[in-house]
Amino acid sequence: MPMSPSAALRPTYPIRTERLLLRPLTDADVDALLAYRGRRDVCRYLPFEPMTREVIETRLANDFARRELTDEGQALTLGIEVAATGALVGDVVLFWHSRLHESGEIGYVLRHDVTGRGYATEAVTELLRLGFAELGLHRIIARLDERNEPSARLARRLGMREEARLVHNEFFKGEWSTELDFALLAVEWRARTFG
Template sequence: MFRPTYPIRTARLALRPVALDDLDDVHAYQSRPDVTRWMLDAGPRTRAQALASVTAMAGEDALRAEGDCLALAVVADARVIGTVELVWRSAADRTAELGYVLHPDHHGRGLATEAATALLDWGFGEFGLHRAYARCHARNEASARLMARLGMRQEARHVESYLFRGEWADRLVFAILAREWRERQPPQG
């Protein structure tokens, strides 16, 4: 089992497991159309749907087996402002998929980059990933910019590769290798 030492701290944030007590904060952003616009499940979430989401994420505090998701609350000023996650896609290939969502009130300050960086640091460090990738709808420019800020390169544009709200959509795939991640990091000491 692989579990970070909690909380993972950054200059402005703490990353920790999601708890049932986070429902109000999570519902505050999951209920917004501008947050759910690019999510596969249609539309803003009701409180009951947000509770189901929080309940599922509350059990995702470690990577125990291939396919597991590590979902962490992004906490700023004692409030959950979003989540970051790593999904263990392949043990043999040491690969995981990065995901993230942040309340729009906190956009534009580098907080999503800070949170994702901290999770990738753990993934490439303690967890021993070789490769991390992330995907987004081709029109989700903000997500693509975030992946680029993380140093991920665009590896693919899958044309009309999935049904998104009844229409065929293009998907962008970005990735970074452990050695590339280490080369981007400032020297320690």
């Protein structure tokens, strides 16, 4: 049954997980964002080039400034802060694609020096909760480059099902890229979460 026309996501910040705080990004985050979003190796499989300070400042004033989702076509980007240290170690994004189809998409990027600590799993687990339990989405997808094995492992760890392998579907950063599409339904998320 499609979501009500008044459906929206208006979180109270910061959103606390076991070790992390998910929160809106601010102008104070420019240097921390530049430390990972400005790196070619971090951005290798992401749909943007390494960002300059100016690009980050523009994004902070525009799309990163969103603090809620009120309609389809919007995206909510939240910083991943380690609660114990206050360090910004990455960010996650929830896209609301369609009100009728109750569909969304997740994305994530982490600082290169903090991978392997479970921060992405913890942050994206909370992002899925926001999408399914708070916004009421029916289906959430993740699309990634096949060569990005850590992202594929994360999607699988979260219980997402690989639904498609699109061979050389996009000319991406100077070469043909094979895309993997993962998905999770609300009913599957509830079964995994509440068992």
